[in-house]
Amino acid sequence: MTTTVRADDAELALAPVGPHDPEPTAAPTRRTPPRRRRVLQVLTYAALAVFAVIFTYPFVWLVSASFKPRSEVFDNLLIPKTFTIENYLNIWQEAPIGVWLVNSVIVTALAAISVTASSALVAWGFAYFRFRGRGLLFALVIGSMMLPGAVTMIPTFLIWNGLGATGTLTPLWAQNLFGSAFYIFLLRQFFLALPRELFEAAKIDGAGNWRIFTRIALPLCRPALAVTLLFEIQAAWTDLLRPLIYLRDSDTFTIPRGLKSLLDQFGFGGEWHWEVIVTASVITTVPMIILFFIGQKQFVDGIATTGSKG
Amino acid sequence: MSASSIAPVRPGRLRARRRETLSALLFISPWLVGFLIFTLWPVIYSGYLSLTDYDVINNPNFVGLDNYTAMFEDPKIALSLGNTLIFTILSVPLHIIVALALALLLLRAARATGFFRTVFFLPKMTPAVAVGVLFLLIFNGQDGLINRVLGFFGISGPYWTTDPAWVKPGLVLISLWTIGSSIVILLAALKNVPTELYESARIDGAGFWQQTTRITVPMISSTIFFLAIINTIYGFQIFTEAYTAFFGAGNTTYSNDAALFYVIYLFRQGFEYLHMGYASAMAWLLFVVILIFTVAQFAISRRVVYYEGDVR
Numbered sequence: 001m002t003t004t005v006r007a008d009d010a011e012l013a014l015a016p017v018g019p020h021d022p023e024p025t026a027a028p029t030r031r032t033p034p035r036r037r038r039v040l041q042v043l044t045y046a047a048l049a050v051f052a053v054i055f056t057y058p059f060v061w062l063v064s065a066s067f068k069p070r071s072e073v074f075d076n077l078l079i080p081k082t083f084t085i086e087n088y089l090n091i092w093q094e095a096p097i098g099v100w101l102v103n104s105v106i107v108t109a110l111a112a113i114s115v116t117a118s119s120a121l122v123a124w125g126f127a128y129f130r131f132r133g134r135g136l137l138f139a140l141v142i143g144s145m146m147l148p149g150a151v152t153m154i155p156t157f158l159i160w161n162g163l164g165a166t167g168t169l170t171p172l173w174a175q176n177l178f179g180s181a182f183y184i185f186l187l188r189q190f191f192l193a194l195p196r197e198l199f200e201a202a203k204i205d206g207a208g209n210w211r212i213f214t215r216i217a218l219p220l221c222r223p224a225l226a227v228t229l230l231f232e233i234q235a236a237w238t239d240l241l242r243p244l245i246y247l248r249d250s251d252t253f254t255i256p257r258g259l260k261s262l263l264d265q266f267g268f269g270g271e272w273h274w275e276v277i278v279t280a281s282v283i284t285t286v287p288m289i290i291l292f293f294i295g296q297k298q299f300v301d302g303i304a305t306t307g308s309k310g
Numbered sequence: 311m312s313a314s315s316i317a318p319v320r321p322g323r324l325r326a327r328r329r330e331t332l333s334a335l336l337f338i339s340p341w342l343v344g345f346l347i348f349t350l351w352p353v354i355y356s357g358y359l360s361l362t363d364y365d366v367i368n369n370p371n372f373v374g375l376d377n378y379t380a381m382f383e384d385p386k387i388a389l390s391l392g393n394t395l396i397f398t399i400l401s402v403p404l405h406i407i408v409a410l411a412l413a414l415l416l417l418r419a420a421r422a423t424g425f426f427r428t429v430f431f432l433p434k435m436t437p438a439v440a441v442g443v444l445f446l447l448i449f450n451g452q453d454g455l456i457n458r459v460l461g462f463f464g465i466s467g468p469y470w471t472t473d474p475a476w477v478k479p480g481l482v483l484i485s486l487w488t489i490g491s492s493i494v495i496l497l498a499a500l501k502n503v504p505t506e507l508y509e510s511a512r513i514d515g516a517g518f519w520q521q522t523t524r525i526t527v528p529m530i531s532s533t534i535f536f537l538a539i540i541n542t543i544y545g546f547q548i549f550t551e552a553y554t555a556f557f558g559a560g561n562t563t564y565s566n567d568a569a570l571f572y573v574i575y576l577f578r579q580g581f582e583y584l585h586m587g588y589a590s591a592m593a594w595l596l597f598v599v600i601l602i603f604t605v606a607q608f609a610i611s612r613r614v615v616y617y618e619g620d621v622r
Contacts, residue, residue: 125337155352178344238437307495
């Protein structure tokens with residue numbers, strides 16, 4: 001999606017404000033009088049600016065607090081009175097942040113790559129081939145999305161526990177090898193929109209199913225694959241519930257799980273080292289902000305498509 | 311029309327079709343295997359566990375419907391379900407109204423739409439744990455930013471993180487900070503409303519408010535409905551933000567009944583107290599409650615939602 005504006009808005013913004021006599025109190029006119037229109041524009045921007053401040057301030061507050069010494073964390077000043085990078089230097093001694101980051105990177109990479117690959121395979125299977133039972137099976141894909149995670153949570157834990165995988169990173173991502181209903185749905189929509197003649201032509205040229213999939217369908221589907229990859233990176237990086245269920249030792253924690261343990265230790269535990277927590281929060285969040293700026297278009301497009309399927 | 315009918319007709323159509331089915335099954339096999347292991351079996355086993363006492367160490371002990379009857383006598387079930395309902399009922403409408411208001415503003419921002427959309431979306435990227443931490447800091451009763459701002463206007467703000475009456479409103483407010491995806495979805499829907507409708511309305515003398523309530527909202531009602539459904543489902547499963555801020559190892563001071571949401575209680579029963587049978591029964595109750603709300607929303611939507619091409 002582009003940021004193009006609707007025609008009438010552009011007109012609103014660009015319309016020359018002539019020297020006509022503005023009559024704001026006049027009876028219903030065909031068009032809003034120019035001056036009122038301008039006032040409206042100014043009000044719109046003012047409101048947007050206020051909201052923009054509300055939406056960004058918590059970040060700014062957090063980042064600013066992370067550069068303050070312990071005693072000033074709560075002073076609510078935008079610019080730190082005493083600017084220090086001590087927190088970022090000390091935090092590596094306070095907690096195994098480095099290990100947590102590495103664990104998170106491993107889990108996130110494996111989760112995103114495996115779910116994208118497997119979901120694409122499955123989505124193609126549903127989009128391209130015609131076979132008996134396809135409708136029913138696809139209904140099961142959709143139906144499984146309606147099931148609250150809480151229902152399968154405990155038996156799934158028992159499976160991993162039975163395999164001796166609790167306490168390792170495996171349960172955090174390995175399920176992604178089997179695809180995920182939401183991404184299968186998303187990618188299938190995308191595959192269905194591709195012109196079928198392309199594949200028929202390749203088939204006549206003697207290309208096999210695997211070749212058609214990898215050489216023609218996948219390259220054409222790159223934007224949707226990017227959306228899947230980005231969505232899953234975000235989901236895997238931010239997950240707290242699964243690390244809470246499966247991880248016990250601090251060495252195995254992902255960064256959100258580590259942040260939670262810091263909060264328990266330094267926030268509630270009576271030590272009140274909020275500067276550690278604030279700094280760890282920034283470290284946890286920044287990769288997601290970077291991710292958004294890398295894939296902004298994909299995020300926005302992907303989410304907008306999700307909505308239009310409703 | 312079908313792919314198989316064009317396929318090389320060597321030994322016969324039937325064989326080609328069989329091969330096509332086989333290929334299809336190969337492609338969907340990851341999902342098929344995953345579905346059997348991680349959805350179908352867990353659903354069945356969870357149903358069985360809900361009829362047992364199970365602590366992972368000893369074998370499940372069949373107790374019939376005891377877990378379900380016990381839920382009726384457990385005051386924390388009513389409490390956590392009530393908390394969750396209050397949170398959902400407060401947050402879903404507010405969420406949609408604020409997101410719609412912001413999307414409408416964005417639509418009028420001409421060339422700055424993209425910039426402001428980015429700004430409004432960014433908080434959505436914040437990990438939920440960090441949102442929980444931010445809640446504790448910004449909504450702190452004494453030094454928190456929110457109360458400082460309120461104090462500036464002469465209002466003495468409540469103790470958001472410790473006063474049971476204000477915990478849920480506080481969590482609803484912070485949840486509004488992450489409505490970025492709803493704004494994006496609504497903005498996309500708004501851009502699809504035919505502009506002729508507004509033009510003719512303007513000719514008829516309809517003002518902004520009338521245009522919004524008579525044209526915009528009805529035209530995007532299917533999107534609003536979609537958001538209502540998914541946000542209700544999410545609302546019922548609220549966990550991370552509240553768990554981060556109010557529960558956890560060694561945290562006794564902040565444990566707060568007002569923030570005990572249903573999935574948090576379920577998690578504690580299952581993984582902290584190892585009452586896996588009871589937690590499974592709780593999961594099924596949650597499933598039924600969500601189902602009832604979703605069906606009710608669909609029933610209401612048949613009366614109020616407009617789908618393009620609908621014949622009335």
